[in-house]
Amino acid sequence: MKNKGENKGKDKNPKREKPQTTQFKVKQEAELMKFLIENMPHKNRNNIKTMLKKRQVVVNGTAISQFNHVLKPGDSIELSRRPADSALKMPGVVIVHEDDQVIVVNKNAGLLTIATDKEKRDTVYSMLSSYVKVQDRGNKIFIVHRLDRETSGLMLFAKSKEVKELLQETWTETVGERTYLAVIDGQLDPTEGTHSSYLFESKAFIVYSSQDPERGQHAVTNYSTLKSNDEFSLLKVNLETGRKNQIRVHMKDLGHPIVGDKKYGSTSNPIRRLGLHAWVLAFTHPTTGKKFRFETSIPGSFLKLF
Structure with a gap:
């Protein structure tokens, strides 16, 4: 482009x-x-x-x-x-990869993916929309998946409705790896494992977990401990499904909520943000078939706890 x-x-x-x-x-x-x-x-x-x-x-x-x-x-x-046009005009967003079909970005915690009725400030979507229109006013950007506002890390966007739909329809086959880092309260015993349940959302936008398959969508989370001390643990988390608030709810189920996650039971906030980061994203390009794998740095605030 x-x-x-x-x-x-x-x-x-x-x-x-x-x-x-x-x-x-x-x-x-x-x-x-x-x-x-x-x-x-x-x-x-x-x-x-x-x-x-x-x-x-x-x-x-x-x-x-x-x-x-x-x-x-x-x-x-x-x-x-000279930096590429508009490269420095997206506070909290770094473009990791861009081609004619997709954009991969690394976003900071605190940024919404897209505006809501209550929140109208700059979002990842609005900044990327402005960015692509610098090259051509007719350019558009399309959301493929979302991250919670307080979650940082990698996100994939499409440059056309067709590519967006193709990615979403083939998401399970297209995305080869989606790995998160999570800082939780306490230590897990055992230190690794798999947790599954059925998730459903209330009218108050809180996600609940159940073992009743009639009550929600099936969610599977794999986890292993990378670092731990007396107070906190750093986990590597791989998703088999991509449900809303899945990792946050499953960590609550295990009795070790993510730090800073008052909504799902944490009473600690040592890093003054939610301890969740989308660390690795690997996918097959929707039009070229080329395989991509992107890995970000571990947030410094996570490492300081250990």
Whole structure:
């Protein structure tokens, strides 16, 4: 997708200098960060992280911000001194991957996916809608799945209604991995396992858990402990189903609610946010069939507890 400044014949100032770029050709498979460090000895790791965040690293025409993006032989890399248009105008949202069909973002805790009747401030949806319209006013964005406002992490959006519907209709087959990190009160015994129940939502928008299959939708959550101490545990959580508030309700079922989750029974808030983060998202591209896997950093506030 072209940025606004790339449209030919629309530049009213022909003397304006084009941003200087550096180009590389990939000869063998490597992670993006390692490749850039080896090929730019004058740049340190922090310099390169800043360039990735500003979406100044373009691989095969797509701006990439994921440091562990895997490069293939023949890939073309372009480094621009000027950030991509509108790349820094979405507070709390970082674009991890973008192509003609989909956008993957990493969102901060505290951001709604889409506006509600009670909440009209900037949302991930509204910011991405403005972002894609910079390139073309006719561009649109479509929500494929949602994260709770207080949950941070990876989200997938579509650029057309057709791709959105295709992703949603084939979600179970398309999404190969959807892994969360959860900080809970106390320690689990046993430290790993699977919990299943049937979830249903009340008129007050609270999700309840039942073992009665007639009362709700089946939900299955797999979990294992990564770190723990006397007060808290850090869990790796994989979903077999994607029900609303599923992890939050299942942790309550187990007697160890997610920290900061007053709605579902937690009385602690050591990190001043909900202790839930969408950590890994892997999926098969809906039109090209290419497999993608994105993994974010573990939130620093989570690690500080251990």
